[in-house]
Amino acid sequence: MIEMSSSLIAVLNEQIACAEAMLLTLGRENQALVDGDADLLNAAGAEKARLVEALEGLEQERRSLSDAIGATFTPAGAAPTAEDDGAPAWRTLLDLVAQCKQQNQRNGALVKARSEQVRIALQALRGSEPGFYDPSGLKSAARSARPLGTA
DSSP, X not given: OHHHHHHHHHHHHHHHHHHHHHHHHHHHHHXXXXXXXXXXXXXXXXXXXXXXXXXXXXXXXXXXXXHHHTOOOOOTTSOOOTTOTTHHHHHHHHHHHHHHHHHHHHHHHHHHHHHHXXXXXXXXXXXXXXXXXXXXXXXXXXXXXXXXXXX
């Protein structure tokens, strides 16, 4: 039982290290998005995928060990209880995962904003205008705008 508990703590510590690496990777991803650096973005994306896979494997291992020794963990967002096994490490892990989630959401918002900018630029280059409403309130057909140039 003691060996399994120390194994559980070791897995939690590995999860913490992996989550810390994920947070750093998300920071690099954010910087790549801000700078428009495709190479750094690709490298960060590949590292993020590797870390997600590692975190999922460690989580499966943590759950197996927890079930084997009857360890309980407070769910994310709930106040810690006295029964939590490895509570300090678990709280640290939950905090890191919450930070990762928040950073990933910020990165996602940045990606969405950039894709909207690209969509608008492409629309301008293609020379099409969005449909407008006529005076009667009906949507008129989209008109082709004047071409910006020819090659």
